[in-house]
Amino acid sequence: MHIFYDLLLTILATIWDVLPIAAIIFGFQLFVLRKAMPNLKKILMGFLFVLLGLAFFLEGLEAALFPLGKLMATQLTDLDFILQGEPKSSLNWMHYKWVYLFAFAIGFATTIAEPSLLAVAIKANQVSAGSIGIWGLRIAVAIGVAIGISLGVFRIVTGTPLYWYIITGYVFVVIQTLFAPRLIIALAYDSGGVTTSTVTVPLVAALGIGLSSTVPGRSPLLDGFGLIAFASLFPIMSVMVYAQLSEWIARREKRKST
Amino acid sequence: MKSIRAILKSLLDSLRDLLPIIGVIGFFQLVVLQQPIPNFGEIATGILFVVIGLTLFVQGLNMGLFPVGESMAYEFAKKGSLFWLLVFAFSLGFGTTVAEPALIAVAKEAAHVAAVGGMIIDSEQSRLSYAFGLRITVAVSVGFAILVGVLRIIRGWPIQYLIIGGYIGVVIMTFFAPKEIIGIAYDSGGVTTSTITVPLVTALGVGLASSIKGRNPMIDGFGLIAFASLTPMIFVMAYGMVV
Numbered sequence: 001m002h003i004f005y006d007l008l009l010t011i012l013a014t015i016w017d018v019l020p021i022a023a024i025i026f027g028f029q030l031f032v033l034r035k036a037m038p039n040l041k042k043i044l045m046g047f048l049f050v051l052l053g054l055a056f057f058l059e060g061l062e063a064a065l066f067p068l069g070k071l072m073a074t075q076l077t078d079l080d081f082i083l084q085g086e087p088k089s090s091l092n093w094m095h096y097k098w099v100y101l102f103a104f105a106i107g108f109a110t111t112i113a114e115p116s117l118l119a120v121a122i123k124a125n126q127v128s129a130g131s132i133g134i135w136g137l138r139i140a141v142a143i144g145v146a147i148g149i150s151l152g153v154f155r156i157v158t159g160t161p162l163y164w165y166i167i168t169g170y171v172f173v174v175i176q177t178l179f180a181p182r183l184i185i186a187l188a189y190d191s192g193g194v195t196t197s198t199v200t201v202p203l204v205a206a207l208g209i210g211l212s213s214t215v216p217g218r219s220p221l222l223d224g225f226g227l228i229a230f231a232s233l234f235p236i237m238s239v240m241v242y243a244q245l246s247e248w249i250a251r252r253e254k255r256k257s258t
Numbered sequence: 259m260k261s262i263r264a265i266l267k268s269l270l271d272s273l274r275d276l277l278p279i280i281g282v283i284g285f286f287q288l289v290v291l292q293q294p295i296p297n298f299g300e301i302a303t304g305i306l307f308v309v310i311g312l313t314l315f316v317q318g319l320n321m322g323l324f325p326v327g328e329s330m331a332y333e334f335a336k337k338g339s340l341f342w343l344l345v346f347a348f349s350l351g352f353g354t355t356v357a358e359p360a361l362i363a364v365a366k367e368a369a370h371v372a373a374v375g376g377m378i379i380d381s382e383q384s385r386l387s388y389a390f391g392l393r394i395t396v397a398v399s400v401g402f403a404i405l406v407g408v409l410r411i412i413r414g415w416p417i418q419y420l421i422i423g424g425y426i427g428v429v430i431m432t433f434f435a436p437k438e439i440i441g442i443a444y445d446s447g448g449v450t451t452s453t454i455t456v457p458l459v460t461a462l463g464v465g466l467a468s469s470i471k472g473r474n475p476m477i478d479g480f481g482l483i484a485f486a487s488l489t490p491m492i493f494v495m496a497y498g499m500v501v
Contacts, residue, residue: 003300003303003304003307007307013359016357017357017358017359017452017454018454019357020353020354020356020357021350021353021354021454021455021458023353024346024349024350024353024354025326025330025350025458028330028342028346028349029330032342032345032346033330033333033334033337035333037326037329038329039325042321042322042325043321043322043325043326044322045318045321045322046317046318046319046320046321046322046323046325046326047318047322047323048318048322049314049315049317049318049321049322050314050315050318050319050322050323050454051318052311052314052318053310053311053312053313053314053315053316053317053318054311054315054453054454055311056307056308056310056311056314057307057308057311057312057315058311059304059307059311060303060304060305060306060307060308060309060310060311061304061308062304063300063301063303063304063307064300064301064302064303064304064305064307064308065279065280065283065301065304065305065308068283068287068295068296068301069279069283072283072286072287072291075291076286076290076291081291098286098290102282102286102290105282105285105286106279106282106283108278108282109278109279109281109282110279112275112278112279113275113276113278113279113308113312115312115315115316115453116451116452116453116456116457118275118316119319119323119453119456119457119460120456120457120460120483122316122319122320123324123457123460123461123464124476124480127464127475127476127479128476162440162441162444163429163432163440163444166428166444167429167432170425170428170429173425174422174425177418177422182477183474183476183477185417185418185477186417186476186477186478186479186480186481186484187476187480189417189421189480189481189483189484190460190480190481190482190483190484192448192483192484192487193447193448193450193451193456193483193484193486193487194451194456194483195448196448196449197360197449197451197452197453197456198452198453199279201360201448201449221370221371221374221375221438222371222437222438222441223441224441225441225442225444225445226441226444226445227445228444228445228447228448228449229441229444229445229447229448231448232447232448232487
């Protein structure tokens with residue numbers, strides 16, 4: 001079966017990606033810190049697991065979900081599907097309801113499966129001694145990505161400039177920062193960057209390119225970009241909202257019990 | 259027996275993480291587009307691979323990436339050499355970004371946009387050098403971001419001032435940068451942080467904040483990724499203006 005041959009290639013590619021990181025880490029450990037790493041054997045095993053894990057993960061996505069997801073993005077943005085037999089002149093942004101729904105759903109679903117978000121959630125859970133739930137954080141981030149990508153799709157359909165949305169988003173983030181609990185701020189800023197990697201980017205990029213090449217008047221070169229920017233901005237807001245909500249609920253419970 | 263049960267449990271956890279995607283794609287394929295699912299066998303194998311991969315990754319995270327990031331943070335703090343810590347921070351940011359496949363793809367795309375938009379001569383040679391320059395720019399910007407982020411943890415600067423300062427930088431650059439580059443610049447912030455970099459850098463930040471007196475790992479330890487996704491936007495727009 002050729003999936004196993006592909007897997008081998010993916011493992012080699014992953015080794016190639018990990019090589020510079022491993023070189024930096026072990027180089028500094030040997031020449032600057034000049035100390036043997038504690039539990040070296042276990043750590044090397046861990047690196048091997050990460051390597052194999054990523055290779056399996058990427059190859060599996062490539063074999064199962066990406067082709068179907070990408071094809072779906074093209075089919076859903078196809079004008080014949082959008083218009084459902086209506087004349088082309090009646091086309092407006094409301095015809096794209098399935099595309100918005102798909103953007104929302106795929107944004108949410110891919111974020112839940114994102115390994116780097118899982119890593120940050122595990123760490124945040126450890127550091128906060130359990131007060132930040134792994135699932136709470138992941139769902140908050142996923143909702144942010146879902147809203148972000150749907151809004152980004154709306155932007156491509158309507159052709160409004162990207163920076164209006166992003167700058168408005170920044171203003172919201174700044175205002176929220178003033179009111180959010182101090183403990184969450186750094187984590188919220190981080191969750192903007194971690195959301196978009198292995199699972200989300202390929203599917204979202206396919207959606208952006210599909211849309212911008214079928215909506216009349218858009219060009220994939222100028223309008224195809226920007227969805228990732230939405231997906232990295234909105235989780236910052238949704239995580240701060242999550243923190244404010246959980247603080248508010250905790251305060252109300254406390255008041256009830258006294 | 260116990261370990262088999264633990265492995266089964268983590269496999270089930272990974273499967274649960276995947277259920278939303280399977281559900282979404284299944285729903286749109288069968289209900290909205292009303293088409294059958296092609297190559298069922300291949301898809302089932304693929305899903306099995308993804309589940310195994312995610313499980314292995316989480317195992318490796320706790321055995322390898324987290325402990326390495328943390329133990330290096332402790333040792334650097336103990337050694338007390340700020341210079342070498344900053345050199346390490348920069349190299350980690352630069353080294354993990356420059357070979358990042360997502361960045362290579364974006365840089366190629368950007369060179370295409372620049373050539374079509376008339377910003378550079380449309381030849382193979384100029385495209386390649388444009389893409390390469392962009393990659394180096396982004397990698398330097400991520401290295402710089404981790405360096406500043408580590409310095410912030412050590413000094414205990416509040417993160418919001420730095421981030422808001424960065425936002426102001428992005429807004430100002432947006433008004434001066436060529437229009438064609440803005441979308442790519444904004445996206446480049448999101449693609450730079452890979453699946454291996456994120457846990458490593460997070461563990462480094464949290465480790466540093468917990469080994470320096472007076473720092474809170476929650477308030478000061480996080481935030482490195484935030485810098486790494488902000489500076490590329492500014493640097494890429496600057497690149498678009500200069501080149």
